[in-house]
Amino acid sequence: MYRQDYQFGGVRFALTAEASIRTDTLLERFRVPGGKPDHQIQCRFAEQLPTPPSHSPLDTPEEKMWREDGVLCGFHNYKISHRDPLRPACWWRRQGDVTEMLWSEAFRDMLYARNVLMSADLFGILLEYGGLVLHAAYVAYQGQGILFSGPSGMGKSTQAALWEKYRGAEVINGDRTLIRRGPDGAFWAYGVCYSGTSGICKNVGTPLKALVLLAQGPENTVEPLGGLTAFRALLPRVSYRTWDTEEIKNATQILSALLTEQPVFYLTCRPDEGAVKSLEKYLWDR
Known part of the structure; x- marks a missing residue:
């Protein structure tokens, strides 16, 4: 049995499989x-996978997800190569601190840790x-951590x-951030193993200083949000399943707790040093 262990924001995962698990440079961090472990992801293989429901709350050509007797289940179709059609790749179910995954034998030699984590709904587990x-x-x-959020673009x-340019700050992740209570009981920001197209992905955690929502404008202004x-x-x-009542409850409860403790600001800004100066003055000179 092969095993690899990873940790995100203090949550430890053990991946086990009947075949070797490949990793990559970013995930190695x-x-x-x-x-x-806090959570186990157990991978096995089969010639034929269980058949998913004909209709499920999440239903795309690549992915299905549903609850069966209260247990969250999922199914993925993947390509072995870019020219191949989609084919059944894995079925999984999550109950308590264990996610069981059944992979098609066709993918035995292509078991990547990142794909295992994301296929098993890593963000949902962290929630x-x-x-x-x-x-x-x-x-x-x-x-301390400063988070910049807002619509794409x-x-x-x-x-x-x-x-980074004007204050020597370290960019930890250019696209996704994990927010979870840290060792002191307050909310912290953590790097996570997904960075979108930014390619910036580091394993660093810091106490959360501010959440900043962005808008583009002719002047640099900062105002607190209620x-x-x-x-x-x-x-x-926030990453959560909008069709799943359990995830909705978890996401809204955590976000509500976060906003009772953490300031949120609206930054209308230009792409220049003035935006940095405006936010820095508001955060540190008040």
Whole structure:
């Protein structure tokens, strides 16, 4: 039996399989020595996979997901190569601290740790352990985390790069951030093994300083957002299954707790150093 261990925001995962598991450079940053896991992902192989329901709440050519007697289940179709058609790849079910995965024999020699984690719904598992994955760029500055969020194309990566250029901040992730309570009980920002097209992905955790929602404008201005306004603006940026009542409950409860403790700001900005100065002054000079 092969095993690899990873950790994201303090949540430890053990991946086990009847075949070797491949990894990659970015994911290796989250690798940890073997120990007692919080969650196990157990991979087996079969010539034929269970048949998924003909209709499910999530139903695309690549993915299906549903609940069966309260247990979350999923099914994936993948291509072995770009020219191949989609074919049944894996079936899984998650109950408690174990996700069982059954992979098609055709994929035995192509078992990648990243694909195992994402196919097993990593972000959903983290949500069960109190972690929100937010569509946000994450920079670490003076030992604290600043998150830039907003609709695609609004300038998250640009603002993160400006903080790196003008203040020497470290860009931890250009696309996704895990928010979870840290060792001191407060909310922290953590890197996670998905970075979209930014390619920036580091295993760093810091206490959360601020959540910043972005808008482009002719001037650089900062204003605080109230709880309900911030909730409505941030919830669409959270990774959760909108059809699943359990995930809706978990996501809204964690986000509500976060917003009672964490300031949220609206930054209307240009792509220049003035945006950095405006936010820095508001966060540190008040």
